[in-house]
Amino acid sequence: xxxxxxxxxxxxxxxxxxxxxxxxxxxxxxxxxxxxxxxxxxxxxxxxxxxxxxxxxxxxxxxxxxxxxxxxxxxxxxxxxxxxxxxxxxxxxxxxxxxxxxxxxxxxxxxxxxxxxxxxxxxxxxxxxxxxxxxxxxxxxxxxxxxxxxxxxxxxxxxxxxxxxxxxxxxxxxxxxxxxxxxxxxxxxxxxxxxxxxxxxxxxxxxxxxxxxxxxxxxxxxxxxxxxxxxxxxxxxxxxxxxxxxxxxxxxxxxxxxxxxxxxxxxxxxxxxxxxxxxxxxxxxxxxxxxxxxxxxxxxxxxxxxxxxxxxxxxxxxxxxxx
Amino acid sequence: xxxxxxxxxxxxxxxxxxxxxxxxxxxxxxxxxxxxxxxxxxxxxxxxxxxxxxxxxxxxxxxxxxxxxxxxxxxxxxxxxxxxxxxxxxxxxxxxxxxxxxxxxxxxxxxxxxxxxxxxxxxxxxxxxxxxxxxxxxxxxxxxxxxxxxxxxxxxxxxxxxxxxxxxxxxxxxxxxxxxxxxxxxxxxxxxxxxxxxxxxxxxxxxxxxxxxxxxxxxxxxxxxxxxxxxxxxxxxxxxxxxxxxxxxxxxxxxxxxxxxxx
Numbered sequence: 001x002x003x004x005x006x007x008x009x010x011x012x013x014x015x016x017x018x019x020x021x022x023x024x025x026x027x028x029x030x031x032x033x034x035x036x037x038x039x040x041x042x043x044x045x046x047x048x049x050x051x052x053x054x055x056x057x058x059x060x061x062x063x064x065x066x067x068x069x070x071x072x073x074x075x076x077x078x079x080x081x082x083x084x085x086x087x088x089x090x091x092x093x094x095x096x097x098x099x100x101x102x103x104x105x106x107x108x109x110x111x112x113x114x115x116x117x118x119x120x121x122x123x124x125x126x127x128x129x130x131x132x133x134x135x136x137x138x139x140x141x142x143x144x145x146x147x148x149x150x151x152x153x154x155x156x157x158x159x160x161x162x163x164x165x166x167x168x169x170x171x172x173x174x175x176x177x178x179x180x181x182x183x184x185x186x187x188x189x190x191x192x193x194x195x196x197x198x199x200x201x202x203x204x205x206x207x208x209x210x211x212x213x214x215x216x217x218x219x220x221x222x223x224x225x226x227x228x229x230x231x232x233x234x235x236x237x238x239x240x241x242x243x244x245x246x247x248x249x250x251x252x253x254x255x256x257x258x259x260x261x262x263x264x265x266x267x268x269x270x271x272x273x274x275x276x277x278x279x280x281x282x283x284x285x286x287x288x289x290x291x292x293x294x295x296x297x298x299x300x301x302x303x304x305x306x307x308x309x310x311x312x313x314x315x316x317x318x319x320x321x322x323x
Numbered sequence: 324x325x326x327x328x329x330x331x332x333x334x335x336x337x338x339x340x341x342x343x344x345x346x347x348x349x350x351x352x353x354x355x356x357x358x359x360x361x362x363x364x365x366x367x368x369x370x371x372x373x374x375x376x377x378x379x380x381x382x383x384x385x386x387x388x389x390x391x392x393x394x395x396x397x398x399x400x401x402x403x404x405x406x407x408x409x410x411x412x413x414x415x416x417x418x419x420x421x422x423x424x425x426x427x428x429x430x431x432x433x434x435x436x437x438x439x440x441x442x443x444x445x446x447x448x449x450x451x452x453x454x455x456x457x458x459x460x461x462x463x464x465x466x467x468x469x470x471x472x473x474x475x476x477x478x479x480x481x482x483x484x485x486x487x488x489x490x491x492x493x494x495x496x497x498x499x500x501x502x503x504x505x506x507x508x509x510x511x512x513x514x515x516x517x518x519x520x521x522x523x524x525x526x527x528x529x530x531x532x533x534x535x536x537x538x539x540x541x542x543x544x545x546x547x548x549x550x551x552x553x554x555x556x557x558x559x560x561x562x563x564x565x566x567x568x569x570x571x572x573x574x575x576x577x578x579x580x581x582x583x584x585x586x
Contacts, residue, residue: 072492074462096484099442100465103419103453112546113419115448133555134446135334138341139350142550149546185462187493189479194487206584212337230579231586242505248487256487263584270337284582286575287561293340295555302578303561304571311568318572319585 001123002147003085004033005061007092008053009071013045015052018093018155020162023056025091025155027163028120029128034058037170038083038090040076042069054170056163064176070188073101079179081108087150089128094154095254102154111150114143118159123147136272137295156273157254194256197249199233206232206263209252210240211275213268213289213308217245222312223267229319235259237269253278268308271296288312324379324472326370327435328403329426329455330363332387332394333445347551359394362441366502368509369470370439371402377472380404382433386414386425395525400516401509406523411530416542423454424540428533430459435497437478442466442501452501462494465501 006022008015019037026035037057039050046064053060061083067075084090086109092098094116106113112128118140119131126148133140145151201207208227214220220234227234234250241251252259253275260281267288269275276299279285287300288308297303304311334341334355342351359367370381381403385391388410395406409425417425430438440452442465449465456463468489469481475496482490483503494500530537538544564571579585 073465096466096482096490099449100453100463100482103450104457104463107420107423107454107457113450113454114547115450132447134552135336135341135350136447137555138336139343139552140555141552144548144550146546146548185495185498186464189491189493191484192481192489192491194489206586230584232584238504244508251487254485255483258486263579263582265584284578284584285561286579286584291340293554297561297563298555300561302575303563304575305563306568306571314568315572315575318576322576 001030001033002150003088004029004035005084005088005090006035006037006057007090007098008037008039008049009093009095009097010039010041010045010049013048015049016093016095017162018095018157019053020056020164021157021160022091022093022155023163024160025117025120028160029089029123036061038063038080040065040068040071040079042066050172054168054172055166056168056170058168058170060170060172061175062172063179064174065179065182067182067184071097072184072186072188073097073104074184074186075182077101077105077108078182078184080105082180083175083178084109087148089147089151089153092152092154094156098154102152106152109150109152111152112145112147113152114145115154116156117153118156128153136270138293158273158277194248197247199250201233201235201250201252201259202257204233204235204259204261206230206265207235207252207259207261208232208265208267209235209237209269210267210308211237211269212239214240214245215309217243219309220245222309222316226265226312226316229316232263232265237272237275266296266300267312269296270294271299324373324377324436325434326374326379326381326437326439327430327433328363328367328370328381328383328398329438329440329451330367330383330385330394330398331360331441331444332357332385332391333360336445343552343554347553350552357390359397360441360444362443362502362504364398364509365504365506366439366441367398367401367403368507369502370437372507373437373470373472379436382407382435384409384426384429386410386422392525396517396520396523397512399520399523400512406525408525408527409533410527413530413537413541416545416548417540418545418547419448419450420454421540421545423451423458425533425535426451426455427458428535429528430455432533437497438499440499440501442503449501452499456499459499462498463500464492464494464498466503467500468503468506470500470506
């Protein structure tokens with residue numbers, strides 16, 4: 001059985017939620033696996049995360065370098081190529097870091113690469129059997145991955161519940177001396193924080209959230225009118241911000257805001273996992289969409305198959321009349 | 324600045340309902356409308372804007388069948404000067420590394436300062452750009468939502484990271500970048516624009532033109548194989564409200580009242 005590693009993403013001395021989800025994923029590959037955590041970083045933050053991980057992982061590889069104070073994918077990839085044994089399976093969260101590092105790591109390790117895995121069915125011989133999604137989550141696919149020369153697997157945040165069992169009593173193994181040449185042609189400068197907008201949607205109890213189904217900038221008005229009738233705020237999915245129809249501060253999703261409303265009205269939103277990743281706290285989700293196969297209907301509490309351009313004004317009218 | 328942009332012809336899944344074919348080994352493609360992958364279109368627009376400001380030219384390349392030529396023409400109508408179609412039966416069922424290997428041979432035939440891909444395609448793998456960079460030993464940044472030319476040898480690039488924050492990096496040229504949507508506003512392409520480039524010759528290159536052994540990039544070399552397609556388990560799914568619009572709205576308003584959705 002190939003050795004399994006889990007790459008721990010962390011920030012400010014705290015491990016990302018994915019750190020414990022990867023244990024669950026690893027156990028789907030091999031129920032008896034002794035998974036090794038890899039934590040790269042520098043200083044006190046690194047030690048804090050390593051110690052935290054010893055509660056959940058039997059073995060924690062610590063990679064300490066000034067150059068890793070910020071997780072530069074090129075720097076960390078070079079170190080991992082020197083530290084990871086050939087033919088291992090390395091799990092990485094499918095987030096903005098995993099997407100940045102994973103593909104190149106697989107090339108340099110000469111390993112298979114399978115990304116954004118949502119389920120793992122196990123191993124048969126040298127084949128790892130996983131499930132992925134395509135076409136924005138509308139279709140799933142069984143994928144066979146040849147792991148005879150190892151595999152880099154990026155795991156979607158969310159579908160694998162965190163392994164909270166703790167009590168692993170793990171050891172930290174300092175691998176900092178094995179990183180080799182980590183000089184890079186890409187240098188991290190700074191992080192520019194998202195500017196606050198006129199409305200803080202993270203504090204809203206009710207959101208009328210619009211997606212591609214709004215079709216045209218002038219139709220945003222329909223969402224604003226509905227929001228006003230409901231006493232809600234307007235938020236949106238990524239395409240609306242890409243089109244510059246609403247400010248980025250109103251975007252719900254992993255690359256936007258994380259919201260925790262009581263009620264979430266998904267209007268013409270297909271429901272990509274990046275969008276759903278920004279909705280927390282189990283709100284009551286109402287989805288209105290023309291496409292009966294839109295993935296949003298899998299997660300919504302209530303679904304209505306309709307054109308939002310017709311449905312929203314009618315709902316607005318009924319609400320205004322009853323006032 | 325010589326820029327190569329890698330593009331792909333994909334089904335437009337926003338406008339189409341995706342169904343499975345009867346064998347379950349693919350989606351039903353007959354009635355689908357195809358277009359350029361959305362992320363790639365932003366990449367082409369970005370390349371054109373860079374060339375407008377700093378000189379040079381944009382080349383678009385795609386790996387696909389004959390029909391993929393329409394996507395190249397569309398991007399040339401936007402302002403890309405040259406198009407390259409890479410097509411060979413032996414490429415069928417190539418995995419991400421196979422596609423990256425094909426693109427590597429294209430990059431090596433040219434003299435590019437910058438290579439752009441979309442951040443992801445229809446399979447959502449987000450892998451080809453990073454693999455291509457590693458195969459070429461060039462620096463790479465993914466999910467790029469800002470490019471600033473800082474000199475002859477470098478760029479300042481912004482990456483979109485969690486929470487809408489932007490991670491700024493310096494990166495040396497040549498390099499590979501994968502482009503996130505929203506980096507710019509891609510120009511509109513009309514029928515007239517496409518007509519203008521209708522007669523421009525687009526070379527088609529095969530595996531042997533690129534010196535690629537038939538079994539080095541296709542199904543035989545692929546470590547990743549799709550077994551079948553299936554519709555996701557809907558689980559409980561949503562309670563679908565049916566009936567007339569009035570009935571649906573009445574039910575919905577009741578639910579919203581109960582859940583605190585009407586403030």
